[in-house]
Each structure stands twice: as C-alpha cells, then as structure tokens.
Amino acid sequence: MAYTAVATDDFGRADGGLGSNWTTAYNGGFLVYSNAARSNGSSNDACSFYSGATFNDNQYAKATVVAAPVTHYYALGVATRGSGTRNYLYIGLRDNNERYLARCNNGTSTALQHYTGAGIAVNDIMQLDSDGSLHSPFLNGVADTSLGTSTDSTYTNGSPGLHCYNGSIDARMDDWEGGNITTGGASIIPILNNYRRRRG
Amino acid sequence: MAIRYYLMPKQLQVVGHGVEMDVPKYGYGLNYSVNDFGGNAIACVCMDVSDADHAIIAAQPDTIAVPPLDSKLTTPQYNRFTTWCENRGLPSDRFNANMTVFQILSALMRMFAFHQRLNGMGLASVGTNIDRTIGQLPLAMRQRLQDAIVSFGWDSQYLKNNLTLRDVCKQVGMFNTSKLKFGEIDE
Numbered sequence: 001m002a003y004t005a006v007a008t009d010d011f012g013r014a015d016g017g018l019g020s021n022w023t024t025a026y027n028g029g030f031l032v033y034s035n036a037a038r039s040n041g042s043s044n045d046a047c048s049f050y051s052g053a054t055f056n057d058n059q060y061a062k063a064t065v066v067a068a069p070v071t072h073y074y075a076l077g078v079a080t081r082g083s084g085t086r087n088y089l090y091i092g093l094r095d096n097n098e099r100y101l102a103r104c105n106n107g108t109s110t111a112l113q114h115y116t117g118a119g120i121a122v123n124d125i126m127q128l129d130s131d132g133s134l135h136s137p138f139l140n141g142v143a144d145t146s147l148g149t150s151t152d153s154t155y156t157n158g159s160p161g162l163h164c165y166n167g168s169i170d171a172r173m174d175d176w177e178g179g180n181i182t183t184g185g186a187s188i189i190p191i192l193n194n195y196r197r198r199r200g
Numbered sequence: 201m202a203i204r205y206y207l208m209p210k211q212l213q214v215v216g217h218g219v220e221m222d223v224p225k226y227g228y229g230l231n232y233s234v235n236d237f238g239g240n241a242i243a244c245v246c247m248d249v250s251d252a253d254h255a256i257i258a259a260q261p262d263t264i265a266v267p268p269l270d271s272k273l274t275t276p277q278y279n280r281f282t283t284w285c286e287n288r289g290l291p292s293d294r295f296n297a298n299m300t301v302f303q304i305l306s307a308l309m310r311m312f313a314f315h316q317r318l319n320g321m322g323l324a325s326v327g328t329n330i331d332r333t334i335g336q337l338p339l340a341m342r343q344r345l346q347d348a349i350v351s352f353g354w355d356s357q358y359l360k361n362n363l364t365l366r367d368v369c370k371q372v373g374m375f376n377t378s379k380l381k382f383g384e385i386d387e
Binding site: 148 | 210212215219220221222223224228229230231232233234235236238309313314316317319320351352378379380381382
C-alpha cells in the first residue's frame with residue numbers, strides 16, 4: 001500500500017470558518033480556533049470534509065489530536081468518503097476510553113467496530129483508510145488492531161475530513177491530511193482475528 | 201472471554217457520553233464488529249463475550265447465537281436460521297445444510313454487502329416480499345438495483361424483468377468475491 005497526500009491543512013490562520021476548501025456536512029461542521037480545528041460546539045455530531053481537491057475512491061484521512069478534555073462530552077476523529085451528509089468516521093473518546101469506527105448517514109451513525117479499553121489522548125495521530133470495502137483505522141501510524149478493520153460496502157466515494165460528536169469547543173485536531181491510497185489493499189488483521197479460518 | 205457471533209437487531213442507543221449510535225441491541229458496551237443488512241435493522245455481530253454475557257444474549261428470542269465457525273448447523277438450528285432469513289427478506293435458498301457456519305456467514309455477509317450499497321444509494325430496504333419479479337417493482341427501486349449492480353462492476357445487462365428479488369439478492373451475493381474481514385473471517 002502507498003499513500004499520496006492530496007491536501008493538507010494546519011489551520012494556521014485566524015479563528016473562524018475553515019475556508020473555501022472545506023464543506024460543512026452538517027451541524028456547522030468545524031471551525032478554526034487557536035490554529036487548530038474544533039467543532040462548532042453543536043450538541044449533535046458535526047462533520048466537515050475537504051472539497052478543495054479531488055480524491056480517489058480509495059482514500060485516507062489523518063489528523064493529530066491537540067486538545068482532548070476530560071471534562072466535556074465529546075468524540076473526535078477523522079472521516080473518509082464524505083459527501084452530502086454521510087461518511088465513514090473513526091472517532092475516540094478520552095473520558096470513556098472508547099474508540100469507534102462508524103458509518104454516518106444523515107447524522108445517524110452505525111457502529112461498525114467498537115473497542116473499550118483506551119480512548120484517545122493529546123498528540124495521538126488518528127488515521128482512517130477506506131480501500132475498496134475495507135475501512136482500517138490507524139493510531140499513531142500503527143494499525144489500530146484493538147479496534148480492527150471493518151468491511152462495509154455502503155459508500156464508494158467522497159472526500160476525507162473531520163468528524164466529532166457533542167464536540168466540546170476545547171477538543172481540537174490539527175495537521176490534517178487527506179489523500180489517495182494508490183496501490184494494494186488494506187492488510188490489517190483485527191484483534192479479534194486471532195487466527196485465520198479458511199473455508200471448511 | 202471468547203469470540204462469538206450473533207444475528208441480532210441493531211438499535212439507536214446513547215453510548216459513551218451522549219454519543220448516539222445505531223449499535224447491537226445486546227452487548228453494545230463490549231468489544232464488537234458489526235456487519236449489517238443495509239438499512240434493515242439487523243446485523244451479524246462478532247463480540248468478545250464472557251460466558252455469562254453469552255448466556256444472556258443467546259437467550260434473547262430475537263437473537264440467534266451462531267455456533268463455532270467450523271461446525272455445521274443441526275437441523276433445528278438450520279431451520280431456525282432459514283426461517284429467520286425468510287422473515288427478513290433474505291433468500292434462504294442461498295444456503296444448504298451441508299455448509300459450514302463459516303461458509304454460511306461468508307455468504308450472508310456478501311449478500312449484506314449488496315444491501316449496504318443499496319442503502320448508500322438511498323434504498324434502505326427491498327422489503328420482505330422477495331418473490332416479486334423485477335418487473336413488478338417500482339421504477340425507482342429497479343433503478344437502484346441496477347445502479348448497485350453496476351457500481352460493483354458487474355454486468356449491466358444482468359437485471360431482467362423476469363428475475364425475482366430472491367434471484368437477484370442471492371446471485372449478486374455469489375458474484376461478490378471481494379475481500380471480506382469480519383472477526384475471525386478473513387478471505
């Protein structure tokens with residue numbers, strides 16, 4: 001597998017909207033705040049995807065957590081194949097020690113993978129690959145095998161971006177990158193996959 | 201703890217701190233993987249469960265606890281499974297009693313994949329009357345079926361009016377040979 005970055009954003013600009021390269025999927029999406037991206041503080045989920053470039057169907061999104069308060073209810077992460085009001089998302093909660101890989105459709109998410117044991121923390125780099133029907137989370141550059149890869153065929157295309165739930169204005173991400181997965185397929189073995197089974 | 205598979209409903213639930221998600225109806229606080237039947241409120245769920253949790257989940261009348269992957273279903277288990285499928289719009293004649301549980305789940309999820317794509321295209325469900333012919337379906341539904349078939353790269357001439365929904369759901373699942381990862385299933 002090889003990655004080709006198509007777009008990056010360090011949000012190093014004045015507080016306010018993300019700008020013309022970004023599209024709000026719903027609930028106000030994300031804003032620039034203190035040279036990072038934060039939710040608009042909506043009580044519901046929010047998503048913004050990068051619309052200033054064209055991405056292949058097989059794509060990834062990654063970003064760094066720069067603020068993850070324990071005193072607010074939130075879930076923060078990255079998204080792929082965003083279009084209209086739907087996308088795949090990889091989010092983590094700090095105070096609940098949970099991570100999810102989910103599919104969002106018009107603001108309603110379906111959990112595809114769930115892991116309880118650790119959430120996310122400041123400086124964590126979250127990445128989600130969508131390659132064919134496989135959706136693979138990475139944490140700090142390493143396959144997030146605790147959460148595991150999901151197989152889902154719902155969406156075929158769209159743009160990478162950011163996603164959050166109940167976003168506290170103190171939960172922020174930075175150094176976002178979106179791009180194409182140019183060769184091969186994901187080869188992540190979920191934690192549940194202790195051994196392979198072939199057709200019997 | 202052990203890895204176990206279930207066929208169960210999914211439902212909207214507030215999880216974590218105020219995060220609302222469609223999750224497995226039972227055991228949603230555990231570690232799990234979900235592969236769902238498109239916009240229909242049922243899913244195949246792989247969970248890491250204790251014996252105590254398993255006993256509770258397996259006892260639910262709307263849930264099927266799936267036997268080990270290498271095994272074959274007993275006659276009562278097979279009959280319950282095929283009835284479960286037919287009642288939910290899944291063609292049970294895609295399966296036979298000689299298949300291993302692994303083969304059954306694999307075939308089931310390849311049918312699920314088609315319905316996921318339909319859901320992504322705005323058709324949440326084809327309904328439970330799968331003996332309707334394509335020619336009997338509303339034009340919009342026929343178009344979604346066609347779009348989904350083409351999106352997988354399959355033959356655009358496949359969809360004929362005399363086919364039934366049962367034929368289509370069964371056969372497109374058989375066409376689907378893409379990579380599948382789900383719990384211990386990796387093929």
